[in-house]
Amino acid sequence: MISILPAARNIAVALTLSLAMVVPASAQGLLSPVGRPDRVQGVGTAPVTVIEYSSPTCGHCVTYHNEVAPKIHAAYVETGKVKLIYRPFVRNAVDAAIFILAESRTGEEYHAILDAYYKRYDDLVGTSNVRGFLKEIAATVGINAAEFESLLSEQNRLEPIQSLTQQAVEHQDAWLVLQVRSIETREIWNFESGRYDVG
Numbered sequence: 001m002i003s004i005l006p007a008a009r010n011i012a013v014a015l016t017l018s019l020a021m022v023v024p025a026s027a028q029g030l031l032s033p034v035g036r037p038d039r040v041q042g043v044g045t046a047p048v049t050v051i052e053y054s055s056p057t058c059g060h061c062v063t064y065h066n067e068v069a070p071k072i073h074a075a076y077v078e079t080g081k082v083k084l085i086y087r088p089f090v091r092n093a094v095d096a097a098i099f100i101l102a103e104s105r106t107g108e109e110y111h112a113i114l115d116a117y118y119k120r121y122d123d124l125v126g127t128s129n130v131r132g133f134l135k136e137i138a139a140t141v142g143i144n145a146a147e148f149e150s151l152l153s154e155q156n157r158l159e160p161i162q163s164l165t166q167q168a169v170e171h172q173d174a175w176l177v178l179q180v181r182s183i184e185t186r187e188i189w190n191f192e193s194g195r196y197d198v199g
Contacts, residue, residue: 030171033087035163036103039110041073042083050082053089053168056098056114061089062121065114086111090158090165094124097134100157101143113141 030051050072054061076082088099102113116137117124127133138148151157 030167033085033164034167035160038085038087040083040085041111042077043080044083046077046080046083048076048082049085050076051085051087053087053165055089055091055095056117056121057092057094057124058089059121062118065118066121086114087164087168088161089168090161094130094134096158096161097131097152099161100151100154101134101138101148103157103161104143104147104151109142113138113143116141 031049052069054065056062056065072082073084077084088095088102090096090099098114098117102110105113117134120133120137124130124133124137135145135148139145143151
């Protein structure tokens, strides 16, 4: 979902589950994270903030993460036009396990763990041994079997992740579907100008 949250000098965009959504000022509660501090990529003073809620077991999220997000990152985050905040959206126990593993790391290691799972989505949904497969991927990003078991046994690690998911759910009543607006009016959000352009 893409949510646009106008603030004084800040427009926040939340991306999740592949639907484009606009969030009015009444949903500014998404700007302050619940559960844990945000993980910001890019320049902190960028004029646009993109908040991405995503699930590594959501096929649409996976397509966005693997195919679209790198283009947005290169064009907007790396150029200082956008700061990106990634927030977990837990839909099931597999998501919970993946996010617990990722949350055990900081900086680029956090994103490397998530990337490893997003890239192996097709294998993940096709396996009959999910726990074994999660452990196998974890080993490729520096989480050994003992640490894997230890992290997943600590249920308190799930609470901050669930809080962020709940925050997204609680603000969904303010979302308006941007895709519908785009189809009906042929308008497209322009990150550079901070307004809609007719396509």
